[in-house]
Amino acid sequence: MEPHFYSTTDKDKKARYEEFLTQYAGLIENERDETSVMANTAAALREAFGFFWVGFYRVTSAEELALGPFQGDVACYRIRKGRGVCGTAWAEGRTLVVADVDAFPGHIACSSLSRSEIVVPIIYNKEIKGVLDIDSDQPADFDDTDREGLENIMRLMAETLYS
Numbered sequence: 001m002e003p004h005f006y007s008t009t010d011k012d013k014k015a016r017y018e019e020f021l022t023q024y025a026g027l028i029e030n031e032r033d034e035t036s037v038m039a040n041t042a043a044a045l046r047e048a049f050g051f052f053w054v055g056f057y058r059v060t061s062a063e064e065l066a067l068g069p070f071q072g073d074v075a076c077y078r079i080r081k082g083r084g085v086c087g088t089a090w091a092e093g094r095t096l097v098v099a100d101v102d103a104f105p106g107h108i109a110c111s112s113l114s115r116s117e118i119v120v121p122i123i124y125n126k127e128i129k130g131v132l133d134i135d136s137d138q139p140a141d142f143d144d145t146d147r148e149g150l151e152n153i154m155r156l157m158a159e160t161l162y163s
Contacts (some may be wrong), residue, residue, distance in 0.1 A: 017149030020048050022155060028160050034058075037161055039069035039114050042151070045134070046071040053111065053135040057086050059128060065090060068130060076110040084108035086131050093128060099140040110137065118142040120150045124162040135160035 002042045011019070024044060028037050038056045045054045055070020057079055065079040065086055082091040083106055085128065089096045103108045114135040122129045132154055 005133055010065055014149070015114045016048070017145065017152070020044075020149070021117060021156065025156060032161060034161055035069060037157060041132075041157060042069050042071045045153075051134050052137045053114065053133075055133055056122075056130050057090075057133060058130040060088070065131065070137070071134075073111050073113075076108055077106060085117050085119050086133050089121055090128055093121055093123070095120045095151060096141045097144075097147055099142075101135075113137045115139045116141045118150065120147070120148055122154050122156040122158050128132050129158065129162065 027040060027044060031037050038058075038096070042056065044055045045051060051071075052161050053070065053072030053075070055072065055075060056068035057065035058068045060066040063081045065081070067075055067077050079087045084106055085096055085098055085101070085107060087108075088106075095117050096117075098104050098107075098119075101109070101114055101117050104117075114137065116136045116139050118134050119131040122131060132150060134142070134146075134150070
């Protein structure tokens, strides 16, 4: 039976990420197809945490990210390196937590409803394969607990897919 990712609001956020990571490890174990894993990851994260928009942008050239599997409203197809939150996280090789997307220089507004965002690079052997992008329709919706939890999830995903 496939795991079902329940949102447990009675637990604190850190505990919810820890529980998610355990269930997620079983979901992706032995799966090597990047599209399949990214698709189920986006669905599981949205189901478990109720994110407004969650998806992936994959590195397709030295200068461009291309839209990958996602859950939510339609999105931008391509993002240049260093542009917007996704392109900047890729260029800098680090997670970006943006409390107010309208205040982020060069923000790319794929949806006017997005208010805050977190972008986590997918890194394997010091190479960035893509980014996880999560948007919220609420301002300042992400914090260090989200950063740490999502970085752990992306680390596990990268190890499973690319090792």
